[in-house]
Amino acid sequence: MSEDDHARDALTGVAAGRRRRRGGAERPVVPKAEFASYYGKPVIKPPTWRTLDIGGYLYLGGLAGASSVLAAGAELSGRHRLARVSRIGSFVAIVISGVALVHDLGRPERFINMLRVFKFSSPMSVGSWLLSAYGPPCGAAAFSAVTGRLPHVGTAGAMAAALIGPGVAAYTGVLLADTAVPAWHEGHRELPYLFVSSAAVAAGGLGLLAAPLDEALPARRLAVAGSVAELLAAHRMRGRMGIVAEAYRTGRAGRLTRTAEALTAAGAVAAVLGWRNRLISAAAGVALLTGSAFTRFGVFDAGMISASDPVYTVLPQRDRLRAR
Amino acid sequence: MAQRMGFFTDTSVCIGCKACEVACKIWNNLPEDGLNLTGMSYDNTEKLDANTWRHVAFIEQRKPLAWQEPGVEHAGPVPPLSTPPDTAPMTPMTPGEPGDLRWLMSSDVCKHCTVAACLDVCPTGALFRTEFETVVVQADVCNGCGYCIPACPFGVLDQRKEDGRAWKCTLCYDRIGDGLEPACAKACPTDSIQYGPLDELRERADARVARLNDAGITDARLYLADTDNGIRGAGAFFLLLDDPEVYGLPPDPIATTLDLPAMWRHAVIAAAGLLSAGLIASVGRRP
Numbered sequence: 001m002s003e004d005d006h007a008r009d010a011l012t013g014v015a016a017g018r019r020r021r022r023g024g025a026e027r028p029v030v031p032k033a034e035f036a037s038y039y040g041k042p043v044i045k046p047p048t049w050r051t052l053d054i055g056g057y058l059y060l061g062g063l064a065g066a067s068s069v070l071a072a073g074a075e076l077s078g079r080h081r082l083a084r085v086s087r088i089g090s091f092v093a094i095v096i097s098g099v100a101l102v103h104d105l106g107r108p109e110r111f112i113n114m115l116r117v118f119k120f121s122s123p124m125s126v127g128s129w130l131l132s133a134y135g136p137p138c139g140a141a142a143f144s145a146v147t148g149r150l151p152h153v154g155t156a157g158a159m160a161a162a163l164i165g166p167g168v169a170a171y172t173g174v175l176l177a178d179t180a181v182p183a184w185h186e187g188h189r190e191l192p193y194l195f196v197s198s199a200a201v202a203a204g205g206l207g208l209l210a211a212p213l214d215e216a217l218p219a220r221r222l223a224v225a226g227s228v229a230e231l232l233a234a235h236r237m238r239g240r241m242g243i244v245a246e247a248y249r250t251g252r253a254g255r256l257t258r259t260a261e262a263l264t265a266a267g268a269v270a271a272v273l274g275w276r277n278r279l280i281s282a283a284a285g286v287a288l289l290t291g292s293a294f295t296r297f298g299v300f301d302a303g304m305i306s307a308s309d310p311v312y313t314v315l316p317q318r319d320r321l322r323a324r
Numbered sequence: 325m326a327q328r329m330g331f332f333t334d335t336s337v338c339i340g341c342k343a344c345e346v347a348c349k350i351w352n353n354l355p356e357d358g359l360n361l362t363g364m365s366y367d368n369t370e371k372l373d374a375n376t377w378r379h380v381a382f383i384e385q386r387k388p389l390a391w392q393e394p395g396v397e398h399a400g401p402v403p404p405l406s407t408p409p410d411t412a413p414m415t416p417m418t419p420g421e422p423g424d425l426r427w428l429m430s431s432d433v434c435k436h437c438t439v440a441a442c443l444d445v446c447p448t449g450a451l452f453r454t455e456f457e458t459v460v461v462q463a464d465v466c467n468g469c470g471y472c473i474p475a476c477p478f479g480v481l482d483q484r485k486e487d488g489r490a491w492k493c494t495l496c497y498d499r500i501g502d503g504l505e506p507a508c509a510k511a512c513p514t515d516s517i518q519y520g521p522l523d524e525l526r527e528r529a530d531a532r533v534a535r536l537n538d539a540g541i542t543d544a545r546l547y548l549a550d551t552d553n554g555i556r557g558a559g560a561f562f563l564l565l566d567d568p569e570v571y572g573l574p575p576d577p578i579a580t581t582l583d584l585p586a587m588w589r590h591a592v593i594a595a596a597g598l599l600s601a602g603l604i605a606s607v608g609r610r611p
């Protein structure tokens with residue numbers, strides 16, 4: 001069919017709007033299935049969230065939450081320098097992520113409205129309360145790590161942050177999945193696992209980068225376990241999504257996801273092989289930190305792609321109806 | 325609580341005049357969208373968004389609705405204005421030989437879902453359910469977090485760039501409380517938009533679809549009239565003449581919050597996994 005025929009087809013409102021992005025956006029695998037849409041317009045509204053703010057928030061929140069766990073484990077096993085970097089790292093990460101979150105609100109002065117109510121039905125409400133509960137102990141732990149003052153308060157803060165931190169890392173999976181965005185909601189079973197694994201990768205990476213070699217073992221273990229879990233969760237998630245998995249292979253989402261997986265795998269291998277070498281360990285840490293960030297941005301972008309193209313909304317729903 | 329009120333939009337009598345769009349804009353004081361020509365059809369509004377709470381879709385199909393008679397050369401006497409549509413020679417409803425073009429027009433609006441994902445996910449409580457079981461945003465509470473926007477399975481809500489807040493149809497909350505019908509329904513010249521108690525509307529819709537089906541218009545079907553869908557029924561439902569996706573509507577919408585218990589379960593397991601992984605990783609004192 002020529003472009004003209006396509007254009008004429010579009011007028012009928014049936015099977016229209018397929019794969020005709022101006023500017024030749026990358027569209028590697030074109031699903032053959034026919035579907036109808038309203039002139040190719042999206043059925044749902046893509047999130048209005050800014051990529052850097054919210055992608056960054058997902059990443060830094062995970063880094064913070066998992067670092068708090070690592071800090072507590074390091075502390076309990078007498079690895080004080082690893083505990084110190086993890087405590088400081090988690091606080092810096094959570095502060096920046098908070099700034100990103102507030103920056104993204106259309107009306108930042110109204111952040112406080114989040115704490116008007118508590119709703120289990122709103123992952124964002126749960127998250128706001130989690131963050132409010134997590135911030136202060138995390139800050140106390142970091143304060144004591146930096147200044148050396150109030151060690152008991154610092155330890156209590158570190159332990160409390162370690163208990164709440166995993167919640168901060170995990171809830172973001174539900175935050176994304178509880179939307180009509182196909183690439184997120186279709187992954188609702190796997191996203192929390194993917195996100196805590198990615199958080200473990202980042203926290204392990206930070207430990208490998210910043211802690212001395214003789215204390216880095218927990219970070220190394222956490223990073224490797226996180227990498228394996230993350231790659232498995234991502235594989236399983238895309239395997240269950242059907243056509244929506246295309247969104248994870250398309251355009252920038254595809255590039256980010258592929259790079260993230262390569263970096264994570266390479267980082268994990270380097271973390272194992274380089275266990276006696278400070279430089280290799282640090283390089284592994286950088287790869288893991290970057291890989292984890294790319295994973296989050298990849299998921300974010302895939303969601304945007306899947307929300308902007310009606311095929312990802314219509315076809316899975318049609319299949320669902322047919323199966324009923 | 326008052327009776328559940330809603331809209332039945334019968335697209336088979338929509339003439340695409342956009343009186344509803346205009347009335348909605350005027351009553352609700354909505355900012356203009358600019359004069360854009362989309363070039364895709366007579367639809368230059370394109371979609372529902374923060375400043376468009378009624379949107380008339382135009383679909384041009386190479387598919388017959390029914391025989392269409394331009395009526396310039398009436399052999400017999402011109403039928404009186406009171407002629408019912410199914411006997412008049414020149415309404416789209418007249419059964420007959422197929423032509424080769426049909427226009428579908430449909431006025432879309434917020435569905436005021438029984439299980440409304442937008443309302444469930446709103447972290448501030450800005451979205452609430454009224455005594456008429458409609459779903460309304462309180463602008464002074466909304467903090468512009470934007471969560472409701474991708475949560476809606478119909479893409480109804482959107483952000484107003486100027487103030488960052490989310491806006492949508494209120495089912496004219498400020499009119500129906502006073503016993504007035506919503507502005508769009510009031511303005512609709514063909515009664516394509518009908519407002520009333522939901523039970524009554526459903527009965528009327530059942531009768532209407534049965535009549536159309538009997539008349540040979542087998543395409544006619546109700547959309548969201550039942551409660552056996554992923555939003556457990558809607559306060560605004562439709563009579564359509566083609567698949568919902570042709571009108572830009574999702575064929576099987578679900579309120580994703582119905583999956584929340586499962587999602588929270590997974591999140592708790594995942595969090596517990598992270599906590600134990602972090603602690604187990606630290607087992608053994610440093611060398």
Ligand code: SF4
Pocket residue numbers: 434435436437440441442443459475476477478479480481492
């Ligand atoms: S259609 Fe969308 S905006 Fe309207 S009540 Fe349902 S979920 Fe909310």
Ligand code: SF4
Pocket residue numbers: 445446447448449450451461465466467468469470471472473489490
């Ligand atoms: S944008 Fe406003 S109405 Fe929508 S979820 Fe956020 S606070 Fe609620």
